[in-house]
Amino acid sequence: MIEDMLRTPAAVQDAERHTAHNYHPLPVVISSAEGAWVTDVDGRRYLDCLAGYSALNFGHRHPTLIAAAHAQLDKxxxxxxxxxxxxxxxxxxxxxxxxxxxxxxxxxxxxxxxxxxxxxxxxxxxxxxxxxxxxxxxxxxxxxxxxxxxxxxxxxxxxxxxxxxxxxxxxxxxxxxxxxxxxxxxxxxxxxxxxxxxxxxxxxxxxxxxxxxxxxxxxxxxxxxxxxxxxxxxxxxxxxxxxxxxxxxxxxxxxxxxxxxxxxxxxxxxxxxxxxxxxxxxxxxxxxxxxxxxxxxxxxxxxxxxxxTGEFQRRSAELGERLHAGLRGLIGKGLVAVRGRGLWVGLDLDPSLMSGREACERLMERGVLAKDTHGSTIRLAPPLVITEEEIDHAVAQVAAVLAG
Known part of the structure; x- marks a missing residue:
């Protein structure tokens, strides 16, 4: 684990103390979110590139969905x-x-x-x-x-x-x-x-x-x-x-x-x-x-x-092309393979470079949240409300992590 990660927040330690260990989450404690971004208890913001395993396709707290929930809660x-x-x-x-x-x-x-x-x-x-x-x-x-x-x-x-x-x-x-x-x-x-x-x-x-x-x-x-x-x-x-x-x-x-x-x-x-x-x-x-x-x-x-409306499908297709293109440019520079469709990508890292878990820890340190799976593979699935600039930011952070 990266040295900075050793300073585990007290909230993380407390959660682990009172929870069955059926998950191994990254040591970040999120307290608020909007769109494609989440904020931890210390006020630091992260670009969410997991989106709740696609449960957050429309981003955090989409106003139309929040309004529907509020209205129904009153009835x-x-x-x-x-x-x-x-x-x-x-x-x-x-x-x-x-x-x-x-x-x-x-x-x-x-x-x-x-x-x-x-x-x-x-x-x-x-x-x-x-x-x-x-x-x-x-x-x-x-x-x-x-x-x-x-x-x-x-x-x-x-x-x-x-x-x-x-x-x-x-x-x-x-x-x-x-x-x-x-x-x-x-x-x-x-x-x-x-x-x-x-x-x-x-x-x-x-x-x-x-x-x-x-x-x-x-x-x-x-x-x-x-x-x-x-x-x-x-x-x-x-x-x-x-x-x-x-x-x-x-x-x-x-x-x-x-x-x-x-x-x-x-x-x-x-x-x-x-x-x-x-x-x-x-x-x-x-x-x-x-x-x-x-x-x-x-x-x-x-x-x-x-x-x-078809809007979100189009966003996923168009922005997905940008995401895939940016990540394919990193093949041979720490990435072995890039695959997926739309705003859903699997990245195989050179296993001699680092594990998927270590890559996700380093991405977290750089303000991007992702999830590893099966050793040297990580997944990116940002909310469909992500922007071109935010995609470029995410790709840049992946490149920085691979470069060491």
Missing amino acids: LTLTSRAFIHDQFADFCRELAALCGKDLVLPMNTGAEAVETGIKVARKWGYQVKGVPAGQANIVVAEGNFHGRTTTIVSFSTDEDARADFGPYTPGFRVVPYGDLAALAEAIDEHTVAVLLEPIQGEQGVVVPPEGYLPGVRQLCTERDVLFIADEIQSGLGRTGTTFACEQEGVVPDMYLLGKALGGGIVPVSAVAADTDVLGVLRPGQHGSTFGGNPLACAVATEVVRLLA
């Missing part, structure tokens, strides 16, 4: 799904339209959306496809990250996420990401779904080979299998289109959404699919006390309306 925050509230229909209708699907099932967290997708796919398999009871399987990819529930870590290939949490839930087949031949071989008459991230975020913003997603779509159609796209990190404008699948003209059978859907204010997730898929559910078979609550719907409806 109604929770009813449970035992009753209908006046924000629910608008949210479901407008999100369904954004996705091009018939139905929406609101939940809270991304992991809940994934669990919902798994349940729906299995039920569809039994009721619609005719898979014998208890024999459904779902094909997933190596390097996946879909959450950390017991079922989800059962098909993770990340030992940090998986080890010591067994016994594991059966019913999943893991194949190499980007390998259509392996996927085709794994699908059999009992396969009900293929569950993939169109870009693997936690793995280091890994973009699949060109033609892979269309190939997955074709295989699923030919074999009568649902294509489930986990767009929890990649969706809602992050990659320069509303959904990352759009980049290759692919429409999945089911979208799993979360993170940015809550505008960085409340946890909101959703599953979107047509009636022949989501329509298999009946009352009592799935639910959530807080899923689709009035506060969540009020905020998320405004998120959908921001996306409906």
